[in-house]
Amino acid sequence: xxxxxxxxxxxxxxMGQEVILRCVPISNHLYFYxxxxxxxxxxxxxxxxxxxxISEKSEIFDDQFSVExxxxxNFTLKIRSTKLEDSAMYFCASRDPRGEETQYFGPGTRxxxx
Amino acid sequence: GESxxxxxxxxxxxEGDNSIINCAYSNSASDYFIWYKQESGKGPQFIIDIRxxxxxxxxxxxxxxxNKTVKHLSLxxxxxxxxxxxxxxxxxxxxxxxxxxxxxxTQLKVEL
Numbered sequence: 001x002x003x004x005x006x007x008x009x010x011x012x013x014x015m016g017q018e019v020i021l022r023c024v025p026i027s028n029h030l031y032f033y034x035x036x037x038x039x040x041x042x043x044x045x046x047x048x049x050x051x052x053x054i055s056e057k058s059e060i061f062d063d064q065f066s067v068e069x070x071x072x073x074n075f076t077l078k079i080r081s082t083k084l085e086d087s088a089m090y091f092c093a094s095r096d097p098r099g100e101e102t103q104y105f106g107p108g109t110r111x112x113x114x
Numbered sequence: 115g116e117s118x119x120x121x122x123x124x125x126x127x128x129e130g131d132n133s134i135i136n137c138a139y140s141n142s143a144s145d146y147f148i149w150y151k152q153e154s155g156k157g158p159q160f161i162i163d164i165r166x167x168x169x170x171x172x173x174x175x176x177x178x179x180x181n182k183t184v185k186h187l188s189l190x191x192x193x194x195x196x197x198x199x200x201x202x203x204x205x206x207x208x209x210x211x212x213x214x215x216x217x218x219x220t221q222l223k224v225e226l
Contacts, residue, residue: 004157031212033212033213035214042203042216042217042218042219043158043203043205043214043216044216045213045214045215048212048213050212055212056211056212056213058213091157091158101146101148101163101165101207102148102160102163103148103160103214104160105150105157105158105159105160106157107156107157108156108157110155
């Protein structure tokens, strides 16, 4: 069964450093998403991406964040200068837009900013 | 400052019993709803979804009920098994938007 994959599973970084979180969505999907979940809290929407551009973003997704689809298979989230409060699980999701609304989530990357 | 996590409501059931997990959603304009299961350290796993033009949908051992009048969603799990132990989230999608808005979650504990 096809699934969303994410790398790395864990990332530890120093405050102020840049991180890139990587995702490989399900191959025939065309909508891509990033969500985050701070420990013990709800899953929160960050951004959605379709047709090589951002289609929607939340207030959390400020200028420190960017997304990219550098090739036909990867979808990345970059945090330019990490802050302590960026520590969270980051989930990638993808959706097949052909009549389906279901978003399928990856296993997540646990980011710890020290 | 200290970060305080949400206190998750917990539902404890005996193995083999039926479970009902409830969710109140916020936006009357939401047109799509979905239930996810999340095990510790893993990503949300799709269980079942329903569009707003329906009030019930059944899957394998799971049923979702939608009551738009009171903005309430429920997930019923038949013959609950130990492997069903997890946190269950409902999420809603509003109109033409892309994002899912997640609820707080309910911890389901299955006792042997």
